[in-house]
Amino acid sequence: MSVLIIKTGSTMRSIGARFGDFEDWFSRHLPGADLRVVAVHLDEPLPPVSGVERALITGSPHMVTERRAWSEQTAEWIRSAHAQGVPLLGVCYGHQLIAHALGGEVDWNPHGRQIGLTRVQLHPAANNDALLAPFASQLDAFTTHQQSVVKLPPGAQVLAHTSKDPHHAYRVGERTWGVQFHPEFDAEIMAAYLAERREQLEAEAIDVNALVASLTLQPTSGAHSQASSVLQRFANLSSPTPGGF
Numbered sequence: 001m002s003v004l005i006i007k008t009g010s011t012m013r014s015i016g017a018r019f020g021d022f023e024d025w026f027s028r029h030l031p032g033a034d035l036r037v038v039a040v041h042l043d044e045p046l047p048p049v050s051g052v053e054r055a056l057i058t059g060s061p062h063m064v065t066e067r068r069a070w071s072e073q074t075a076e077w078i079r080s081a082h083a084q085g086v087p088l089l090g091v092c093y094g095h096q097l098i099a100h101a102l103g104g105e106v107d108w109n110p111h112g113r114q115i116g117l118t119r120v121q122l123h124p125a126a127n128n129d130a131l132l133a134p135f136a137s138q139l140d141a142f143t144t145h146q147q148s149v150v151k152l153p154p155g156a157q158v159l160a161h162t163s164k165d166p167h168h169a170y171r172v173g174e175r176t177w178g179v180q181f182h183p184e185f186d187a188e189i190m191a192a193y194l195a196e197r198r199e200q201l202e203a204e205a206i207d208v209n210a211l212v213a214s215l216t217l218q219p220t221s222g223a224h225s226q227a228s229s230v231l232q233r234f235a236n237l238s239s240p241t242p243g244g245f
Contacts, residue, residue, distance in 0.1 A: 001235050002034040002053045006074060008093050009041050009060030013161075015192045022058045025184035029231040040070045049080045054087040054237060057094025059182060062148055064096045064106040075101035087175040087237045089131075089230075092145055095169075095178030100155035102172055109148040111164035113204060115197075116190065116211035118143040118162050120169070120181060126159040130237060131177055131230050132169065141181035141227035142190045150181060175237070183227045187215040 005023050010016065019025065023037045038044045041060065045216060057078070066214045078101040081088055090098040096106040120139050124164055126132040149167040152158065160169035162180075169179045182190075194201070 001032070002036070003030060003235055004047070004052050004055040005037045006046065006055055006057045006059050006094070007037055007039040007041065008071070008074070008097070009062050011061075012066065012196055014212060015189065018192065019189055022184070025186075025189065026056065026058070029184060029228045030177040030235050033160055033235050040074045041068075043070055046074065046077045049077065049084055049086060052081065052086050054091075054234065055081060056231075056234065057088070057090040057097055058184075059092030059094065062093065064093060064100050071097060078102070082172065082176050085173075085175055088177065089232065089234045090178040091184065092180060092182060095180050096149055098172070098178045099149040099151075099153050099156070099167075099170070102156070102176070104156065104211065105151035106147055107150045108238050109146060109164060112152070113146045113201075113206070114162065115144040115162045115201070115206070116142070116194065117187075117214045118181065118204075120162055122160045122169075123158055124222070125157050125171075126169075129159055129171060130174075131233050132159055134229070134233075142185035142187075143181050143185065143218055144190075145180060146192055149178065149224050170242065171182060177234070179230065181227060183230045186228075191215055 006025055007023055010021050027035055038046055075097055078098055100106050117140055120141050122135055122137055148165050152167055152170055153172055156170045156172045158167055158170050162168045165180055171177050194208055194212055201208050
């Protein structure tokens with residue numbers, strides 16, 4: 001199986017020094033996959049859609065509403081890949097970018113920032129979904145975002161919501177998904193984000209100590225192992241492309 005990782009940004013320098021960058025976090029959950037990373041935020045060119053088996057779009061410190069040139073170019077590539085039936089999975093920024101590319105709307109979440117270990121409530125439509133069907137009615141996952149998909153693309157099916165986000169996971173057609181949560185995170189990475197952003201979060205009246213206390217500080221247990229299994233199921237999807245990236 002081959003997976004193109006479309007990298008749309010990098011983590012904070014202090015976190016990267018401890019845990020590596022976004023592509024490293026994803027790769028830990030994709031053992032045996034043939035991975036190629038394209039850093040579109042650094043203007044690295046995307047390969048032709050015709051040679052891609054499946055693509056995963058990462059999170060980012062940037063905002064989709066900034067409409068950066070590389071982001072809009074990636075959105076155009078996403079439209080082409082979706083039209084050709086290439087399996088796509090967007091995470092956080094990637095989730096929002098897919099929605100934007102396919103005719104939805106992204107904006108600042110009117111319910112405010114969501115960060116920490118979050119209860120994700122699954123909709124009945126998730127029961128037969130290739131990525132989310134193994135879960136029951138809910139899962140716990142790590143989140144950190146301020147913007148969200150405020151309007152779904154035409155034809156999108158909502159798969160999950162949270163207390164602050166009605167469109168936390170969706171599918172468009174049979175092969176394109178967006179998830180706002182971070183299946184690549186573990187509790188240690190989440191704790192590092194909370195530590196780095198403590199001052200800003202406390203200025204927003206967010207109880208950081210309570211969020212830290214809620215984390216399962218075992219990198220291979222709890223929410224981490226549950227949500228991250230989405231990545232392996234995505235990598236195992238069949239693809240219409242005979243080979244390559």
